[in-house]
Structure formats: C-alpha cells, structure tokens
Amino acid sequence: MERVEGRHYFHDLAGMAPKERLDQAGIEKIRVMTSYLSGIHSLKKESRALYWRKLRDTVGHGECLMGVFDTYPDGVLTYEQMAAIEKKCLDWRARLKPRTERLCRVHGDFHPGNIWFKNGSEFVLLDRSRGPWGEPADDVTAMTINYIFFSIKHRGDVGGAYLEALKLFFREYEMYSGDAEITKVAAPFFAFRAAVVANPVFYPDLTPKQRSLIFRFCNGVLDDEAFRPEEANSYLA
Numbered sequence: 001m002e003r004v005e006g007r008h009y010f011h012d013l014a015g016m017a018p019k020e021r022l023d024q025a026g027i028e029k030i031r032v033m034t035s036y037l038s039g040i041h042s043l044k045k046e047s048r049a050l051y052w053r054k055l056r057d058t059v060g061h062g063e064c065l066m067g068v069f070d071t072y073p074d075g076v077l078t079y080e081q082m083a084a085i086e087k088k089c090l091d092w093r094a095r096l097k098p099r100t101e102r103l104c105r106v107h108g109d110f111h112p113g114n115i116w117f118k119n120g121s122e123f124v125l126l127d128r129s130r131g132p133w134g135e136p137a138d139d140v141t142a143m144t145i146n147y148i149f150f151s152i153k154h155r156g157d158v159g160g161a162y163l164e165a166l167k168l169f170f171r172e173y174e175m176y177s178g179d180a181e182i183t184k185v186a187a188p189f190f191a192f193r194a195a196v197v198a199n200p201v202f203y204p205d206l207t208p209k210q211r212s213l214i215f216r217f218c219n220g221v222l223d224d225e226a227f228r229p230e231e232a233n234s235y236l237a
Helices: 010-015 024-041 048-060 065-069 079-096 136-155 160-177 187-197 208-223 229-236
Strands: 115-117 123-125
Touching: 010 136, 024 123, 024 136, 024 160, 048 065, 048 079, 048 187, 065 079, 065 187, 079 187, 079 208, 136 160, 136 187, 136 208, 136 229, 160 229, 187 208, 208 229
Parallel strands: none
Antiparallel strands: 115 123
C-alpha cells in the first residue's frame, strides 16, 4: 500500500474545544471536505436493490447499528432501549425505500480518522468501506456526528465552534451538491454513528452522562421529521 503523511482530522476536532468560533483554516477544511463529497456523490446509479441493501445494512449489518449494539457490555443500555432505537430505524428504512434515485457513489466510512490533512486544506482519504454505492447521508453523518460527540464530551452540549462546524458542513454540502433532502434522510445514519461513538468498547473514557446525551440526540433525531442542525441542542433535552 502507498504510504501517506499528514495529521488526521481528529486533531482539528480536539483543537476546537476551547473555541467559540471556527478559524479560517477550520472553515476552509470543511469547505474542501463538503466539496469533495458532493463531487463523488454526483455519480448516480439506478439500482433499487443496491439502495435497499444500503438501508438494510445500515440497520442490520454486523458492522452497523445492530452489530455495534451487540458489542456493548451489559448495563450501558437495556436490550429494550437498543430495540427501541432499532425499531425506529426500521420505520425510517420503510420511509426511505422509495427514494432509490438517491443511490450514488460513496466512500462508506468518511470519519475523521480516515481524513489526513497534509498542507493546509489538502487531504488524503483512507479506508473505503462497505461497497462503492450507497446513500449520501452515510458519508455526511459519518463526519458530522463527531461535531456532536466532541462537543458533548468537552462542553456538555452542542455549542461553540462545534455547532458552527455542524451547521457549516450541512450548509456547504447542500450548496455544493444541490441535495435539499439530505437533512430529511439523515436520521437512521445518525443513529448508527451515534451507536459507534457512544460505544464504551471504542470510547471508554466517556462518562455515563455523556453517553446518555448522545442517545438523547439519537432518539431526538429519529423522532423528528428532518434533522435541524441549528437546533441540535433541542435533541438533548
């Protein structure tokens, strides 16, 4: 494999903790990431079977929601709490099944550890996962859940530079892609990513309260008709 150099985007996320606003470098990095995603997502494919598979895998695949929940130690969530989230995602699956025209080329694991910035806003992308075709919201939520996660971890809410980054990412992605439906389809993909970042196997340093806030966010988004980035804190109530 080709050897690459750079610093992954987790460094930037940690650096946002004391900031109330994004600096210009942070804004530019979000712009290049959203521009990149809109570019790869512009390649569409007609296949009901592939789109339905993506929806099914997001809920039931061993590496996705149900599989991640199966790695949870007992006592983090009850089985009933896990099942409630899974059932909501099944309802979302039925809601999204008619939207097969959204199938496009995706990365599949567009999270901060796979995005290494080299000079300024130039980045290298690693570790494409789970097939080349899917729903754009999978890539968008894989990144944006981290603004929620890091903000809850460092602030106890969704605010400061993290909230600005969350709103900017969705705004810039919609501008570049023209995808006005992205917030209307994001919920089950956010649920999968929330289960990842709240997992004590992956992130053992989270407190029970912080995990509880992540799951409040998860359930709040699933209960809403569309994700509202500017109202992210309302999902924690």
